[in-house]
Structure formats: structure tokens, C-alpha cells
Amino acid sequence: MKIRHLALGILLVLGSAAYGQVDTAAFSQIRRAGMGSSQIPHLAHYLTDVPGPRLSASAAYLKAAKWAVKTLKSWGLQRAALEPWGTFGKQWELEDFSIIQKKPYVLPVTAYPQAWSGSTKGRQQGGVVLLSSQQARDTVYLGTHQDDLKGKFVLVAGRQVDPDFNTRPALHRLTDAQLDSIGDTHMLSEADITEYGRAVKISKRADELFKSSGALAVLSAGGANHNGAVFVQGTGAYKPGAAETLPKVILSFEDGQRMRRLIMSGHPVELALNLQARFSAADVQGYNVIAEIPGSDPRLKSEIVMLGAHLDSWAASTGATDNAAGCVVMMEAIRLLDSLGLKPKRTIRIALWDGEEQAMYGSYFYVQKHFMDKAYRLKPEHAKISAYFNLDNGSGKIRGIFTQNNERIKPIFETWLQPLHDLGARTVTLRNTGSTDHLAFDWAGIPGFQFIQDPLDYETRTHHSNLDSYEHLQFEDLKQAAVIVACFVYQAAMEEQMLPRKPPEKRRFLFDGY
Amino acid sequence: MKIRHLALGILLVLGSAAYGQVDTAAFSQIRRAGMGSSQIPHLAHYLTDVPGPRLSASAAYLKAAKWAVKTLKSWGLQRAALEPWGTFGKQWELEDFSIIQKKPYVLPVTAYPQAWSGSTKGRQQGGVVLLSSQQARDTVYLGTHQDDLKGKFVLVAGRQVDPDFNTRPALHRLTDAQLDSIGDTHMLSEADITEYGRAVKISKRADELFKSSGALAVLSAGGANHNGAVFVQGTGAYKPGAAETLPKVILSFEDGQRMRRLIMSGHPVELALNLQARFSAADVQGYNVIAEIPGSDPRLKSEIVMLGAHLDSWAASTGATDNAAGCVVMMEAIRLLDSLGLKPKRTIRIALWDGEEQAMYGSYFYVQKHFMDKAYRLKPEHAKISAYFNLDNGSGKIRGIFTQNNERIKPIFETWLQPLHDLGARTVTLRNTGSTDHLAFDWAGIPGFQFIQDPLDYETRTHHSNLDSYEHLQFEDLKQAAVIVACFVYQAAMEEQMLPRKPPEKRRFLFDGY
Secondary structure (H helix, E strand, O other), X not given: OHHHHHHHHHHHHHHHHOOXXXXXXXXXXXXXXXXXXXXXXXXXXXXXOOOOOOOOOOHHHHHHHHHHHHHHHHOOOEEEEEEEEEEOOOEEEEEEEEEEEEEOOOEEOOEEEOEOOOOOOOOEEEEEEEEOHHHHOOHHHHHHOHHHHOOOEEEEEOOOOOOOHHHOOOOEOOOHHHHHOOOOEOOOOHHHHHHHHHHHHHHHHHHHHHHHHOOOEEEEEOXXXXXXXXXXXXXXXXXXXXXXXXXXXEEOXXXXXXXXXXXXXXXXXXXXXXXXXXXXXXXOEEEEEEEEEOOOOOOXXXXXXXXXXXXXXXXXXXOHHHHHHHHHHHHHHHHHHHHOOOOOOOEEEEEEEOOHHHHOHHHHHHHHHHOEOOOOOEOHHHHHEEEEEEOOOOOOOEEEEEOOOOOOHHHHHHHHHHHHHHHOOOEEEOOOEXXXXXXXXXXXXOOEEEXXXXXXXXXXXXXXXXXXXXXXOOHHHHHHHHHHHHHHHHHHHHOXXXXXXXXXXXXXXXXXXX | OHHHHHHHHXXXXXXXXOOOOOOHHHHHHHHHHHHOOOOHHHHHXXXXXXXXXXXXXXXXXXXXXXXXXXXXXXXXXXXXXXXXXXXXXXXXEEEEEEEEEEEOOOEEOOEEEOXXXXXXXXXXXXXXXXXXXXXXXXXXXXXXXXXXXXXXXXXXXXOOOOOXXXXXXXXXXXXXXXXXXXXXXXXXXXXXXXHHXXXXXXXXXXXXXXXXXXXXXXXXXXXXXXXXXXXOOEOOOXXXXXXXXXXXXXXXXXXXXXXXXXXXXXXXXXXXXXXXXXXEOOOOEEEEEEEEEOOOOOOOOOOEEEEEEEOOOOOOOOOHHHHHHHHHHHHHHHHHHHHOOOOOOOEEXXXXXXXXXXXXXXXXXXXXXXOEOOXXXXXXXXXXXXXXXXXXXXXXXXXXXXXXXXXXXXXXXXXXXXXXXXXXXXXXXXXXXXXXXXXXXXHOOOOEEEEEEOOEOHHHHHOOEOOOOHHHOOHHHHHHHHHHHHHHHHHHXXXXXXXXXXXXXXXXXXXXXX
């Protein structure tokens, strides 16, 4: 074992020895500019408040994407454009929404429609029937209880599970000990993908049964006490040809649990709901945002270093931490590299991805189009991309980077990160992280990375919730992240060699499961 | 100084020596029953979920009050009844409510009407004008900008002040050090009352100016990031003869701040609002709930020991921690004393107060009716009441008691509390606490006390917010509180003497200020 480690050590040293020294002067320039006159608050406002929720295929998504193209162009970037990546599906625009408890007493209800929900027939009022989470996905139960649901609102609510959620701070930062022992995060196994596919099929069948029952709508309330945060995603009805579901709404924990308890103690509940949404299949095409700083070295400028983040969001808020945060960091990083006149040798390309929230569509199909097709055949551009850097875990500053088990990368990134230790980033781990857009690159054997970020209140409050708004962004963290991303991208663009690779993998993607 | 302290010490010892030993057998019986077969979850459901928000004078308040009377009677308590305390004002019933952002994009808005808000003329849509908090109470500004407000929604929103609210746990318990150094809490000085009166007058004048401007409604958003908790109180339009205000709505911090930023960057905002509320002055009378366990000792049964909490709540949620918590503790305490057959010598009387949230009306006018009139003349019953115990600081367990600077009480309560130390309650402080119903008793020279409670998430999440619901109650805390209250009330009912008093004070009450 020890001899093997020693040999590996020598190999690693040789591997990294082929990479040049860090350009500390450039790093210093980037740090000064990035921590100083940052554009981040301005960019964040124009990616969140101004367009609204950037649901894939929505008018707001396109507005944000076009604004990004215009902004990147205005900074002098080249080839800034929307790049179609393939078929996404239907546009869904919320036109009106209201919900209120009418009986046993009138009380405002905090709730949000699921994206791609169906509409009510005008404003509808009716009684509420309660189903457990288990009953709501038991297609045999739903099949034999169709009459019970007819003309009713179906409330899917489990028992309260976490009554003292508030004892821990909702926001936290990683300790040194946590960084030292960081493991694989957000990774899906083949079994997970199979299970996910099974759950999607059951959910689709349950949606059909809810619809055939003549129920008015399906209302769900979380089982855990999130103290005012309502976590809302969407239906699968965006897919071309998919059937429209019943109106589907997520209630706040407090509203859903109150209704559950009332029904359990024999007090009938009535609601009034109005949900009007417009579906359009006029343009089912999805679009990523792409722009470049052309490389300055005639020998290396055909090679590219990419950075990116997904631009789309869910619809209950304006997707500030998921993932305007990543987009503004990447935009700011490329702005810094461009505006400082650092003349990177390789071409630097930014991508803001579409459809990440549904199944990482934008990045996956971009990789398929440019680098490796669905049959795992490499394309010429595959030999010309050095690396892809991604950010998608909220507003937290960068504490290090996952190398996705690429042992030859580790010493290189350790060298690059060394002058940035004082910014709080010092961890280069061999571990993997998943569930976002670097995976498509990693899968294709292209060095693709997601940085380690402080969690802040991402998992507890903002991620996919109604609180994912501008005021939950932490600008000092985002500035730091932009500086580190800019340094890494710059260094990758300046090294004599492209980054060392792992072989491509024949691996299923999330949406291969269903 | 030392000699004075010594003299005081002797006096205190003599003072407490006149009081008997703690009945530890009774305390043990109370503890076993109270920590065991508690009725608290059941009582809490029937005071929160079942009636809904218990706004003073509302149908829900009366429903809850009548349910309490019926329940107290069913336990065998005597003289259980609604007791009118005087004129409160108008009933206000919310009938319908919806609000949504329509431009620059459609987005659900989390918001709640202020209690006693006026109604919109059906559903109204219009643009939003932004006022700072300062402009909104500047009657000169409002007078000269009437035309700007006409036909608009007025948004009152300040800049974000606390962006990292989540770094501290929202819920906390008092440490020994905090208990040792506890100070006066929630006390209003004469100057505060004067200032409050001034603010109420300005607010009333501003409401008139908003109304005369022809604005559609006044929407306010908090200035601090409360992460999904919306804090909502009411207007003064409950008063007989008071003018109806414009519709008044509180927006979530996130929604309000987004609109503020949009307007500031030149992006017009439009909303649609429907607020329908019904005012009634059919019964302007206020009612407290009263019930008794008659004393068992012929010599002492004409003397009473009271316990109580306010039954009314605000309207954005079901008032679980403010103050169904206090009511269920007091109900459970008197149930324990009654059901255990302990035969208290003095009469024990429970009061559930009305109108606390507006200005502690129920308790104040009860004291005025029974014990000391507005001209500070004592009534015969004044000589017959030993003490009043109150609970109104949320769901947190009892950690001790405020003696309101009554030095002769301190050693007595220390003796009583000693066998309860292991329940986490050990602090008897000379300090004062205010802002709730024991004050009326204290003011009249009747020993009136509020217990020290663990804060939990009362100030941070639930107090006057849309999250003040059943799932934020901590039942183990409430059980402990019921046990301690029952022990204190029992001991006060068994002592040979009534508790030592301070002289009555000629002090202004909150509502004397306006």
C-alpha cells in the first residue's frame, strides 16, 4: 500500500510539474478589482427582480437570457448569443392566482402553484379531502377512491416531523473539520436514477387518476416545519405531448398542517382557489447563453476554458441563490478577466444554462452537441476544451473545489489555490459532487468542476423556496467567489497544457431514467 | 449601605416567616398529573385551529370564549361565564382576500390584511407608488402629495437592514447567566406612553390623508429580513365612531423589498388586490371568560387567588403562542387543581382576557370594575384578592418569576419555587416586566405577576406573525408551565395570609396615552 502511494505521489508531482507557476500578479489584479468595484449587486437585480422567476421556456427566462447576452456584448465579449440546445417543451405563464380558506373560517393561505400546473375553471370553492403522502402515490388506492375525490380539493399532508427546527441557525459556514472530512455530495447512483424514474412514472399515473376523479386540485404541504419557507417545484407537463395535470399547489407547512388537523378532528375545511396559467407550445426550443473572450495566443486560442452556471430557476420566487448567484459570479468573473486586459491565451467561454432544474438539459445537450454524442462518440471539439468550472450551490463563498476523483488535477488545483487561501478557500478534495451542470462535462471525460461553497441558508431556507430572493444573496461571498473563479479560469487559460483528463464514462443521465 | 442591607434582610426573613411551609405532597401530586396525562394538545387545538384567529370582538373570539366556558364547566368549575367588561368596539370579519403582483410579471405575493382594515371596491388593480417609512408618517408630505397617491397602491418600505438574520438560531433558551442578570423587560415609561399616543395620533391623521388622496390601499413591508414570517397587527378602526381606513395590508419582507427595488430602478409595479371585510357594531361589548374553584375553608373562601392569560389574538394566524399558550396553561393548571381533589382553602379564579392586543382592555377594566376605580378608589373586593398570576410570553417553559419590585414577595416565592428547581425554574427576581395583563393588578396594588419564560422563537418568528400556529407550540414546555402555575396558585390559596402588597400607584395606562 505504501509503495503504491509513493509511486502515485511521484506520478502526481511529475504530473503537476508539467504545469506552470501561478501568475500571482494577475491574481492580485483580479482580487483588487473583484473585491473593489464589483458589478454583482447590479447584475443580481437584473437577473432576479427585473425579469422575475426564470422558469425554463418562460418569457422571463428569455428576457433574462437576452439581457445577459446584451450585457456580455456591452462588455466587449465576442459571439454573445442565445444558442439553441434542442427541444425543451412548453412555455407556462402564470396569469392569476389566489387561494383562501373559507370554512370553518376565512383565513389567508400562503401557497404557490407548482410550475406547469393546470388551471382551475375560474375561481372554484369546495371541500377538502385529506390523503396521506402514501395514499397520494398509491395508484390502487386512488383508483378505488375516485368518487371520494370528485369535486373536492385533495390535500396531501403528512404528520409534523420536526417541531423544533429553529434550534439550529438556519445559516452556517463550513468548519475546517467539515472541510477536511468532506465526502461525495449530491451524487445519484444508477439505483437512484432507476428509483427516480419509477417515482416519476407513479406520479404521472397518480396525476391521471386525480384528473379522472374530477377533483378540483391537488394541494400538498411539506411534512417538516420550515417556518415560512414554502418549497415549490413543478410538474412534468412541460414536455411536448404531456397531458395537463389538475391544478397543483404547494401550501405553507402551517396552512397545510392546520387543515390536516381540522379534518382529522372532524371539522370540514373549504377553500377557494383560482389558478390561471397559460401553456404555449409556440417555441419548444431551449436556449443557453454563450459568449467568449477570444484567446490571445495564436497557438492556443482554438482551445477553450469554460465557466458557467444555470440561468433557469423555479417559479415561486426569483431564483436568487438558485442560481442567479452562480450566473452573476460567472458573469462578474468573465467581466473581470476581460476588463483587466489580462489577455488570456486560450479562449474563455461563459455558458448560462437552460433547463437545469428539470434535468440539466441545457448543459447535457450542449455537451452532446459539441463534445460527445449520445452514442459516446467524441467530436473534434472534445480535444479542444481544457476545463469547465461551475457554481450552483447558493450564495456561499468558495471554500475549495471538488476534483471528481481526478488525482492528477488535485496537485494542480492545490498550486492554483495556494495564493487564495487567505480568502477562505484551501480545500482541494478528490471527492465528487453532482446534481448540476459540470456533470455532463465530467461524464464526457472533460475536466468539469463544481466549487465547494459555504452552505449559508441554502438548504434550509432558499433552495427551491418562496424565499429565494435578492435579499438572501450575500454579496461579499459572491465577490470572493467571482475572484476565485476568475483566477482559476485565467490560470487554466494560461497553462502550457490543457488539464489532465479522466476517460469518458458510459453513464446514465437523470432523464435517462424516465 | 451594609447596615441597611442587613436590616432589610431581617425584615425579609420576618416577612416570609409568616408564610407556611410548601405542601410538597400536593406539589408532587400536581407534578405527576401535569407531566403525565396532560390535556394541553387537545386544549390548544380547540383554542387555535378550531375557532381560527381570536381577534377581539370577532365571531372566532366568542366561539373560543364560549368553548372555554363550556370546557371549564364540564370540568366542574363554578360560575363559569362570559363576563362583560365594558365597551370594546366593532367586530371585524375578513370575508375575502387576494393579492398578486401583475406587472412587470405575475407573481404570487405573501401578505395579510391588517385587522380592522377597510375594504377594496371589489378587486382592484393599479400601479404602486413607493414611500419611505418616514414619508408615510409625515403629514405635511402626505398633504402636499395627495395627487401622486390617487388611484395607486401606496407601498411603505424601508431599506433592508438585517441581511444575515439566519446566523443565530431563531429559537433560544435562557442561560443561567442570562437568568442571573435579568433586567426589567417590556416596561413602558410615562414618556413611552406619551410617545405612543403621539404616534397613534399621527398614524390616524396619516390614515385620513391616505384616504382623502384616493389611494387604493396602503401596503407595508417590514424593514428587517424575517425569512418568511410576516408580522401583522391592526388599525385603530375597531373603536366605536372611528373612521374606516383604506385597505391596509402587510407584505412579506421579500415581496415588499422586491417591489421597492423594482420601483427604485425604474420598473413600474402593478398589483391586484381584493380585500373584503365586514364591520359590525351590533355588539360593541367586550367579554372576559371567568370560572372558579370555590375555596374549601369557610374562613378563607371569600378570598381569591387569580390566574389568567389573554384569550384574544391578532388575525394573521391562530394566535398559538400569543396567547393560546398562556390560556391552555392556565386552563390546564386549574383543571389539575380541581381534578386532583386538593381542596384549596381560598377560592381560585381563572380569567381569560379580552382585548389585550389592543391595550390590555379586558384585564384593566376587570380590575377597575372589581378592585379600584378610575379615580383610584379601592372597592371592597380589593381587600379579598391575594394575587394574580399571568402567562403571556409564548410557549417557553417557566424559568422563574418577576416580583415587580415587591421585596417582601421575593423570599416567599423562593420558598415556593425551591421544590421546583429541577424543572428548570429557579429565578425569583425583583425586576419588573410589563406589556401584559398582570400590570392592571400591579397598578392597583394587588400582587400581580408574570412568570419568566424561555423565549424560544417567540420574538423571532411567532409573536404577532403569520406563523403563530399550533405547530410552534412546545408541549413539554407548556406542561411544565402548567405544573408550576398550579403549584404557585395552590400555595397562594393555602397560605395562612394573603400575599404582601405594594401600595397602589397612580399610573397611566397605555390607552390613557391616546
